[in-house]
Amino acid sequence: MRKPILAGNWKMYKTPADTQAFFEAFKPLVADATHCDIVICPPFPNLPAAIEAAKGTNIAIGAQNLYWGREGAVTGEVSGHMLQAIGCTSVIVAHSERRQYFGEIEADVVRKTQAALEYGLMPMVCVGERLDEREGNRTEEVLAAQFDGGLAPLTPEQFAQIVIAYEPVWAIGTGKTATPQIAADAHRFIRVKAAKKFGDDLASKVRILYGGSVKPDNVKNLMAEEEIDGALVGGASLDPKSFAAIVKY
Numbered sequence: 577m578r579k580p581i582l583a584g585n586w587k588m589y590k591t592p593a594d595t596q597a598f599f600e601a602f603k604p605l606v607a608d609a610t611h612c613d614i615v616i617c618p619p620f621p622n623l624p625a626a627i628e629a630a631k632g633t634n635i636a637i638g639a640q641n642l643y644w645g646r647e648g649a650v651t652g653e654v655s656g657h658m659l660q661a662i663g664c665t666s667v668i669v670a671h672s673e674r675r676q677y678f679g680e681i682e683a684d685v686v687r688k689t690q691a692a693l694e695y696g697l698m699p700m701v702c703v704g705e706r707l708d709e710r711e712g713n714r715t716e717e718v719l720a721a722q723f724d725g726g727l728a729p730l731t732p733e734q735f736a737q738i739v740i741a742y743e744p745v746w747a748i749g750t751g752k753t754a755t756p757q758i759a760a761d762a763h764r765f766i767r768v769k770a771a772k773k774f775g776d777d778l779a780s781k782v783r784i785l786y787g788g789s790v791k792p793d794n795v796k797n798l799m800a801e802e803e804i805d806g807a808l809v810g811g812a813s814l815d816p817k818s819f820a821a822i823v824k825y
């Protein structure tokens with residue numbers, strides 16, 4: 577019922593020329609993939625090349641961040657309005673690296689998610705606990721606080737249009753994937769929170785992606801979990817063959 581999303585987060589990798597080369601190799605590998613939505617999120621300078629290369633394909637292009645205003649004296653920022661104008665259709669919000677290195681907090685999640693929706697972008701909102709929080713048995717407390725602060729303030733109409741990505745920080749870029757069981761438990765916890773706030777219908781429809789060291793050899797077991805509606809993939813999305821293998825889990 578929930579269509580899977582396989583999304584690649586390129587982080588701060590690749591130039592526009594690398595982007596072109598990636599798409600040349602990647603497009604034919606996934607041309608017949610209709611079982612899922614495919615999204616690639618390159619760094620800002622590569623967006624035009626990616627959008628051009630993805631024209632007429634089943635691949636959507638997203639950004640990795642946005643500012644919540646339309647325009648203004650905000651040096652160094654990029655708005656949802658600008659992303660929409662060039663043909664982006666989605667955006668990652670509050671990735672743990674944004675939280676960790678740039679101090680993004682739940683209030684930013686609300687503002688950015690609402691701005692994304694205002695400009696027709698599908699927000700993929702990231703939540704997830706750090707290693708010390710998991711080891712301190714605080715995973716549910718952390719997820720609850722992120723949900724209450726960042727997602728509960730949305731209207732039901734807004735919540736209906738978002739995607740959530742559960743990315744345990746200890747699994748990102750470490751090669752330590754959450755087991756399908758750990759991920760599914762966290763997804764279920766988030767969905768129960770969503771049901772309490774927005775009702776069973778919206779909660780059963782929201783897509784929750786898993787992110788954190790997803791690779792071609794572990795994606796199948798993760799995707800076998802009913803609760804896991806897709807993946808947000810960092811490192812393994814940089815190589816066309818490896819990301820295509822993940823798309824075709």
Ligand code: PGA
Pocket residue numbers: 585743747748749750751787788789790808809810811812
């Ligand atoms: P990773 O990154 O797949 O390299 O662990 C995932 C992410 O940060 O979205």
